[in-house]
Amino acid sequence: MTDALDDRIDALIRPQQVHRDVYTSPEVYRLEMKHLFPNVWVYVGHDSQTPNKGDYITAQIGDQPLLMVRHSDDQIHVLYNRCPHKGTKIVIDRAGNTGKFFRCPYHAWSFKTDGCLLAIPLKKGYEGTGLEDTEAAKGMAAVGAMHNYRGFVFARLAPEGIGFEEFFGEALSSLDNMVDRSPQGRLSVVGTPLRYLHKCNWKMLVENQTDTCHPMVAHESSAGTAVRIWEEMDKPEGTPKPPAMEIIAPFMSPYEFFENMGIRTWPNGHGHTGVHHSIHSDYSAIPGYFEAMVETYGEDRAREILGENRHNTVYFPNIMIKGPIQQLRNFIPLAADRTLVESWIFRLEGAPDELTARTAMYNRMINAPTSMVGHDDLEMYERAQEGLMADGLEWVNIQRLYEDGEDFGEEAVLNGTTERQMRNQFDAWKRFMLGGAA
Ligand code: FES
Ligand SMILES: [Fe+2]
Numbered sequence: 001m002t003d004a005l006d007d008r009i010d011a012l013i014r015p016q017q018v019h020r021d022v023y024t025s026p027e028v029y030r031l032e033m034k035h036l037f038p039n040v041w042v043y044v045g046h047d048s049q050t051p052n053k054g055d056y057i058t059a060q061i062g063d064q065p066l067l068m069v070r071h072s073d074d075q076i077h078v079l080y081n082r083c084p085h086k087g088t089k090i091v092i093d094r095a096g097n098t099g100k101f102f103r104c105p106y107h108a109w110s111f112k113t114d115g116c117l118l119a120i121p122l123k124k125g126y127e128g129t130g131l132e133d134t135e136a137a138k139g140m141a142a143v144g145a146m147h148n149y150r151g152f153v154f155a156r157l158a159p160e161g162i163g164f165e166e167f168f169g170e171a172l173s174s175l176d177n178m179v180d181r182s183p184q185g186r187l188s189v190v191g192t193p194l195r196y197l198h199k200c201n202w203k204m205l206v207e208n209q210t211d212t213c214h215p216m217v218a219h220e221s222s223a224g225t226a227v228r229i230w231e232e233m234d235k236p237e238g239t240p241k242p243p244a245m246e247i248i249a250p251f252m253s254p255y256e257f258f259e260n261m262g263i264r265t266w267p268n269g270h271g272h273t274g275v276h277h278s279i280h281s282d283y284s285a286i287p288g289y290f291e292a293m294v295e296t297y298g299e300d301r302a303r304e305i306l307g308e309n310r311h312n313t314v315y316f317p318n319i320m321i322k323g324p325i326q327q328l329r330n331f332i333p334l335a336a337d338r339t340l341v342e343s344w345i346f347r348l349e350g351a352p353d354e355l356t357a358r359t360a361m362y363n364r365m366i367n368a369p370t371s372m373v374g375h376d377d378l379e380m381y382e383r384a385q386e387g388l389m390a391d392g393l394e395w396v397n398i399q400r401l402y403e404d405g406e407d408f409g410e411e412a413v414l415n416g417t418t419e420r421q422m423r424n425q426f427d428a429w430k431r432f433m434l435g436g437a438a
Pocket of ligand 2: 215376
């Protein structure tokens with residue numbers, strides 16, 4: 001980046017507020033695609049989506065079209081979805097099986113599933129032309145680096161940059177807990193995700209994941225109504241809440257509940273709500289599950305795993321996971337004011353199916369386009385995207401429980417209503433926009 005651009009990015013982030021341009025400016029968005037997304041580790045997909053050789057999915061990091069494929073040696077590869085001949089996208093389906101090789105639909109150049117060039121029709125036309133010295137001869141390009149962490153595949157587009165472990169550090173403990181909840185230590189994706197287009201900037205969704213002062217307000221009309229109907233229902237004393245009510249009622253918890261649940265932040269923009277307890281803490285036990293966990297881990301370790309009830313863990317820049325209910329939400333940027341939200345659910349291998357039914361119910365109730373809850377948030381984001389166009393004010397405030405001299409290089413555990421995690425995200429945003437972790 002030029003010095004002038006550096007100065008411009010620098011000027012957008014202050015310790016307690018961020019300039020509206022970070023959400024609204026197409027130029028800032030373009031710079032995110034060029035500088036932020038390529039230099040960090042971004043989620044691509046789960047390896048259970050490609051169980052067999054030749055299975056692939058299409059994905060993207062920032063605005064870059066990618067595919068993830070299982071090669072003949074069983075390893076996962078992440079490649080740019082682009083023919084080295086004239087640029088045609090090699091595959092366009094969201095998922096499929098390509099067999100032993102990819103074949104470009106334009107002129108039938110073919111590639112092994114690790115991207116290497118396999119064959120070109122009428123190849124003699126290239127004899128003596130120096131094809132081997134061109135980019136095209138290298139085949140489909142791979143991303144700069146990839147890492148499969150317990151089934152979760154991440155990639156960094158840039159060939160050089162921060163390492164996987166260094167980028168995520170202790171934050172990986174949330175992924176560990178989600179996977180450890182399987183008696184077999186393995187998750188698998190269930191079905192296709194719920195996809196929901198939002199007319200707002202992707203960062204609004206990421207910030208919302210640790211925004212604990214909004215549920216009792218923004219969700220009052222949905223969750224509040226459900227709770228009131230349940231309370232007013234004629235029922236015998238001590239009637240247990242049905243599963244749907246167990247899911248929705250905690251959204252109406254008072255401020256004190258969210259203050260006490262705690263927020264933890266880690267370096268590089270990662271963090272989570274629900275350090276001490278969370279809205280997922282009081283779900284009723286599902287018969288047979290604890291027993292299956294004890295069989296694998298022993299009673300103490302099983303209790304330790306299930307006692308961890310983290311709420312939302314943000315993996316900067318753009319995913320969130322919910323360990324206790326096995327979900328992953330991917331906030332995929334499409335434009336400064338357009339974001340595609342994918343909400344995925346996982347099966348805990350070796351656990352009763354009822355757990356999968358509960359996570360599917362949660363996804364439908366909270367995250368679906370037809371959800372009772374998700375559209376409350378959507379309305380707030382879209383109102384904010386429109387409201388930020390107002391010229392009377394230029395800054396967005398993120399200073400709740402701000403402390404002088406905050407050091408985001410250190411892990412911290414704080415009152416659950418702090419906006420420190422949002423500040424942590426913007427600290428990482430600025431550093432990577434300006435050229436990396438250093
Ligand atoms: S563009 Fe792919 S073979 Fe020509
Ligand atoms: Fe919400």
